[in-house]
Amino acid sequence: QKEVEQNSGPLSVPEGAIASLNCTYSDRGSQSFFWYRQYSGKSPELIMSIYSNGDKEDGRFTAQLNKASQYVSLLIRDSQPSDSATYLCAVNLGYSTLTFGKGTMLLVSP
Amino acid sequence: EAQVTQNPRYLITVTGKKLTVTCSQNMNHEYMSWYRQDPGLGLRQIYYSMNVEVTDKGDVPEGYKVSRKEKRNFPLILESPSPNQTSLYFCASSLSLANNEQFFGPGTRLTVL
Numbered sequence: 117q118k119e120v121e122q123n124s125g126p127l128s129v130p131e132g133a134i135a136s137l138n139c140t141y142s143d144r145g146s147q148s149f150f151w152y153r154q155y156s157g158k159s160p161e162l163i164m165s166i167y168s169n170g171d172k173e174d175g176r177f178t179a180q181l182n183k184a185s186q187y188v189s190l191l192i193r194d195s196q197p198s199d200s201a202t203y204l205c206a207v208n209l210g211y212s213t214l215t216f217g218k219g220t221m222l223l224v225s226p
Numbered sequence: 227e228a229q230v231t232q233n234p235r236y237l238i239t240v241t242g243k244k245l246t247v248t249c250s251q252n253m254n255h256e257y258m259s260w261y262r263q264d265p266g267l268g269l270r271q272i273y274y275s276m277n278v279e280v281t282d283k284g285d286v287p288e289g290y291k292v293s294r295k296e297k298r299n300f301p302l303i304l305e306s307p308s309p310n311q312t313s314l315y316f317c318a319s320s321l322s323l324a325n326n327e328q329f330f331g332p333g334t335r336l337t338v339l
Contacts, residue, residue: 148326159316159330160269204269208326213259213284218268 139205249317
């Protein structure tokens with residue numbers, strides 16, 4: 117059974133702080149990893165993808181992947197109130213479909 | 227503009243009345259998928275399609291049908307809707323299963339009375 121686990125939160129951080137969102141997955145053969153942001157009542161929006169071990173940076177976002185520990189994280193630097201949303205981790209095992217975690221709610225207070 | 231569109235966006239219907247939710251993408255994507263999202267259960271895949279005339283069941287296919295006669299369209303059919311199919315539905319597409327960066331449509335909120 118493929119599983120993707122996330123802490124449901126909410127994770128509360130003050131404006132300007134670093135928000136750290138974590139995700140673990142059960143299938144060691146997983147190849148592709150994605151982070152989506154979803155505002156309440158809206159559709160998920162792809163913000164980061166990562167395929168190899170290490171860090172990948174895009175603006176204020178950094179995705180980190182550790183395949184040995186089956187762990188992927190998303191760091192949001194200089195968090196803004198507009199970052200308040202639910203963040204979904206998704207994992208793609210090779211030629212299989214995406215499995216989504218249930219999401220972590222992030223609240224950034226001014 | 228590259229996008230995935232869904233219609234209708236909101237629908238209230240009654241038990242047993244057949245309905246279709248349309249999904250269309252203009253990005254020439256091979257892979258398309260339908261999800262439902264329910265509080266506490268997250269996004270669950272209903273059906274997916276890897277290409278024209280190729281469809282397969284996801285995690286929660288019961289009560290749903292799909293077809294993929296054209297690359298751009300992937301309609302979701304509820305032949306006899308029931309109240310437990312009240313949910314928020316999303317269509318998504320990606321270049322392929324190998325390159326599975328999925329782009330989502332705006333969602334369809336369905337209520338079955």
